[in-house]
Amino acid sequence: MSGPILEVRNLFKSYDDGRIEALRGVDLSIDAGEFVTISGHSGSGKSTLLHLLGGLDIPSSGSVLFRGALLGSAVNLDTYRSDHVGFVFQAFYLLPTLRAIENVQAPMLAARHHDGDRGQRAATLLREMGMEHRMDQQPSKLSAGERQRVAIARALANDPEILLADEPTGNLDSTNSARIMEILTGIQKSRGMTLIVVTHEDEIARAAPRHIRIHDGRIAS
Amino acid sequence: MAMSLSFTGYVLKNLRRRRLRTILTLSGIGMAVGAFVGLVGFSTAFEQQWMRIYSSSGTDFSVIQGSFLNTTLDDSATAKIRALPMVAQVSPTIFNLMDVTPDVNALVYGWNPNAFEFNSLKILAGQRVRNGQREVMLGDMLAQDLNKKPGDTLELQGTEFKVTAIYHAASTLEAAAIVMPLGQLQQLSGMDGKVSTIDVRLRPAPAGESQETYLKQAQAAIQAAIPGARAVPAAERASSNQFVKLAQTSAWGTSLLALLIGILGIANTMAMSVFERTREIGILRALGWKQWQVLAHIEVEAALLGLGGGMIGIGLGWCALCVLAALPQTASFFVANLQWPLLVKALGIAILAGLIAGALPAWRAGKLSPVDALRCD
Incomplete structure (x- = not known):
């Protein structure tokens, strides 16, 4: 491990002109290659924290640093999302007009991967997910588990250093949940990636070497 | 070898996804451009025929009342x-x-x-x-x-x-x-x-x-x-001819009205499209698409609608010119022909109409915050 890849300092996030405070002074440091789970009950602020770590949103105050550089000023958020972070969402968020293999290529369009490279790379990633026979299917023709595997392949498209998963098993049955977690932890180990998983399931939360609990917008443990 | 997804390929898939709306929008802009090609084509051909009269007779000046x-x-x-x-x-x-x-x-x-x-x-x-x-x-x-x-x-x-x-x-x-x-x-x-x-x-x-x-x-x-008289050089006489002026003014006036309606049609389609795809835009932003890339893909979509409508319009305009050239009331005024400058102008106007119509929806799409867009149902 080579020092913190992400640091969070006195992070606040509020909505509705300050009436709702989702995060209230969070401090956190995550090392490169670490596997961390964040849990908490509904509305605790765990997804908000993940969105801020992933550069999807900007904090009301405080800072998020990527390799010591401030997100949103020293590091452009668009570039950060396209080159350094991959997202896996509970609702999969596949693009309905695109086939599985095209969905995996969508982030590559932002990162300007070489034209001939895109299809080949997407196919390789889908094969790694055991989806070689379903590459040409539209998302509507895939099962929930298959959709999430396509979403994981898509998250890896630009070879990010950080993988952020927001309730990745929330829409899956127990068998598929176990399979998805197996894939995510396998990727983290084989690639040495930083994996941050937000979950409300205790079993998944305990699977990580480091488990952070959020309560009312603050880190509880 | 697996096929690579291109930026334009993605845009075309979005257009194909809403076939009926795309076809209706193409028809709207097609009719507008068709009116432009037909009417301006008519007035241009009419002017050319006048020009031919002066050049074939060897006239240097036409003297007219000022x-x-x-x-x-x-x-x-x-x-x-x-x-x-x-x-x-x-x-x-x-x-x-x-x-x-x-x-x-x-x-x-x-x-x-x-x-x-x-x-x-x-x-x-x-x-x-x-x-x-x-x-x-x-x-x-x-x-x-x-x-x-x-x-x-x-x-x-x-x-x-x-x-x-x-x-x-x-x-x-x-x-x-x-x-x-x-x-x-x-x-x-x-x-x-x-x-x-x-x-x-x-x-x-x-x-x-x-x-x-x-x-x-x-x-x-x-x-x-x-x-009180004006000696008009033959080359200018064709364009200053009152018949030609009248034809040109009414052609451009009618065409501009039709084009305005076409622009509103594309603007409506693009605004609806952006509204319906708010979450998709959020996904693209989450995947790292930059603001300008989101904006560009909406603008390319609108420009492609303009281009497609322009091509349909040229076909419709050509049909209108052929009909006018065959009607006894108008057959004596011109011969139906389409010239490159008019075609280029028609396609240019159609694409420009698409870009103008798509500008506001594209700007709004580009400004969407990724997390707000993802929350949208």
Whole structure:
């Protein structure tokens, strides 16, 4: 491990002109290659924290640093999302007009991967997910588990250093949940990636070497 | 090898996804561009036919009345212009639009029987009209429509004329027209002693003098000799012709209205598309698409709608021109043809219309926050 890849300092996030405070002074440091789970009950602020770590949103105050550089000023958020972070969402968020293999290529369009490279790379990633026979299917023709595997392949498209998963098993049955977690932890180990998983399931939360609990917008443990 | 997804490929998939709306939008912009191609194409072809008349007869200047309300010149001006040293030939003329049958109308030219304009006509059968005689010559296109030949008679405004010849001319405006002695048309039009224009041919420029300087001097001399008149160079005469001006003004006016409706159609489609795809835009932003990339993909989508509509419009416009060229009421004014500048202009306007229509929805899409867009149902 080579020092913190992400640091969070006195992070606040509020909505509705300050009436709702989702995060209230969070401090956190995550090392490169670490596997961390964040849990908490509904509305605790765990997804908000993940969105801020992933550069999807900007904090009301405080800072998020990527390799010591401030997100949103020293590091452009668009570039950060396209080159350094991959997202896996509970609702999969596949693009309905695109086939599985095209969905995996969508982030590559932002990162300007070489034209001939895109299809080949997407196919390789889908094969790694055991989806070689379903590459040409539209998302509507895939099962929930298959959709999430396509979403994981898509998250890896630009070879990010950080993988952020927001309730990745929330829409899956127990068998598929176990399979998805197996894939995510396998990727983290084989690639040495930083994996941050937000979950409300205790079993998944305990699977990580480091488990952070959020309560009312603050880190509880 | 697996196929690579391209930026344009993604845009096309979005257009195909909402087929009916895409087809309706394409039809809307297609009709707008079709109106533009048809109407502007008509006025351009009409102007070209006028230009052909002046160039084939070798006219250097057309002398017309300078004021807007009075459009005729006194016939006596002809002698004053003829007396100018640089003038080689003058030809007073009248042209008028008349009903030949209830369905067919035609331009009627009144020329003196020795006018130099006759040199640009090729007589196919019969002989030239004579001064003082109730005689007409018919262009071959009109003769064919009316099924007339030399020796037949033709009734114009209650007066019978003898057809003396059938001729061929380079311009449709002459090939589908009638030529009669100037005096006869003056009587028929109630313009005794008046003419519409006086066409002028100049002598060659003196050695050592530039053609441009010579033409300017001649123009000034003619205008000085006939106060209130304008000597219009032949090249400008076609575009300053009142018929042409009227056709151009109404063509552009109608086309712009149609294009405005087309732009609103695309704007509506793109606004709906952005609204419906808010979450998808959020996904793209989460995947690292930059603001300008989101904006560009909406603009490319709108421009492609414009381009597609433009191509459909060119087809529709061409059909409209063919119909106009075949109708008896308009067949005598032009020949249906599409020229590259008009096609380029039509496609350019269609794409520009798409870009304008897509600008606001694209800007709004680009400004969406990824997390807000993802939350959208």
